[in-house]
Amino acid sequence: MPELPEVETVRRGLTQLVAGATIDHVEVFYPKMVTPEPEVFTAELIGRKIEKIDRRGKYLLFRFSGNLTMVSHLRMEGKYDVQPEGSPVTKHTHVIFHLTDERELRYTDTRKFGRMRLLKTGTEAEALPSLAKMGPEPTADTLTLTYMQKIFGKSHKIIKPFLLDQSRIAGLGNIYADEVLWLAKINPLTPVDTVTDDQLETLRQAIIAEIKKAIAGHGTTVHSFSTAFGEAGQFQNDLHVYGREGEPCERCGTEIVKIKVAQRGTHYCPHCQPLPPSAEGMFDDD
DNA sequence: AGAGGTGTTGTGCC
DNA sequence: TGGCACAACACCTC
Numbered sequence: 001m002p003e004l005p006e007v008e009t010v011r012r013g014l015t016q017l018v019a020g021a022t023i024d025h026v027e028v029f030y031p032k033m034v035t036p037e038p039e040v041f042t043a044e045l046i047g048r049k050i051e052k053i054d055r056r057g058k059y060l061l062f063r064f065s066g067n068l069t070m071v072s073h074l075r076m077e078g079k080y081d082v083q084p085e086g087s088p089v090t091k092h093t094h095v096i097f098h099l100t101d102e103r104e105l106r107y108t109d110t111r112k113f114g115r116m117r118l119l120k121t122g123t124e125a126e127a128l129p130s131l132a133k134m135g136p137e138p139t140a141d142t143l144t145l146t147y148m149q150k151i152f153g154k155s156h157k158i159i160k161p162f163l164l165d166q167s168r169i170a171g172l173g174n175i176y177a178d179e180v181l182w183l184a185k186i187n188p189l190t191p192v193d194t195v196t197d198d199q200l201e202t203l204r205q206a207i208i209a210e211i212k213k214a215i216a217g218h219g220t221t222v223h224s225f226s227t228a229f230g231e232a233g234q235f236q237n238d239l240h241v242y243g244r245e246g247e248p249c250e251r252c253g254t255e256i257v258k259i260k261v262a263q264r265g266t267h268y269c270p271h272c273q274p275l276p277p278s279a280e281g282m283f284d285d286d
Numbered sequence: 287a288g289a290g291g292t293g294t295t296g297t298g299c300c
Numbered sequence: 301t302g303g304c305a306c307a308a309c310a311c312c313t314c
Contacts, residue, residue, distance in 0.1 A: 077309095
């Protein structure tokens with residue numbers, strides 16, 4: 001579930017808690033979670049200092065001394081937290097980084113989807129295909145209108161899955177994709193090459209503002225997200241359509257509907273977000 | 287109480 | 301190649 005704002009919230013929390021700390025040793029309880037294999041993974045980390053923690057899209061990049069980076073993706077339900085050494089663990093704790101100061105950095109993930117990968121900083125890590133191909137971060141400086149026009153101009157894809165494609169824009173997931181489409185009054189089934197320049201600039205500003213606001217609110221807690229301090233985010237209180245099917249649209253009062261678009265639950269207002277005339281009749285949604 | 291929904295990335299297929 | 305379906309997995313709801 002963690003999208004960019006949640007991952008950034010985790011990054012900031014972990015920076016406060018463990019930047020500067022040194023690894024004493026590491027335990028891996030679920031071998032598939034780490035690359036290379038646990039014997040090598042754990043041996044590599046002994047004695048390394050966590051120099052800083054970066055983020056790219058939804059990936060966390062732990063920078064260790066000796067030019068080593070751990071690329072970590074939380075996928076659906078991955079969590080990091082920091083506890084005193086020896087405090088009780090749950091059955092979903094899969095990796096424990098024992099620090100030299102009698103604390104433990106723990107990775108917990110009920111669905112075991114998350115992955116962490118140890119790579120050389122600056123060469124291997126940045127060359128990881130998912131990182132190398134990632135689109136610009138959704139900030140005003142990096143997500144320019146010119147770039148948006150370029151990627152939207154020639155694709156016949158529909159906009160919802162387009163926004164979820166990390167190689168086009170980094171960091172949007174299912175929740176924020178629905179939210180920004182509602183903010184920009186664009187139907188999720190709209191072919192991207194039919195989006196007008198005005199709509200595109202509205203959408204761009206919605207993406208930038210929404211991500212910024214969600215980071216300020218420490219992310220959205222649906223299901224199970226929590227910050228590195230174990231606290232819930234606040235942004236779920238600011239959602240306009242996600243999880244609100246059957247409720248009135250805040251702008252016009254029409255019932256929010258939920259449909260499936262490219263296998264994903266998709267929430268929108270049929271009145272505020274009409275299909276453009278050019279796309280009518282192309283879809284038989286049910 | 288078993289089936290289906292949940293979301294993200296990587297894969298495998300055509 | 302690019303676009304799409306699905307696997308990876310566990311938990312919750314109906």
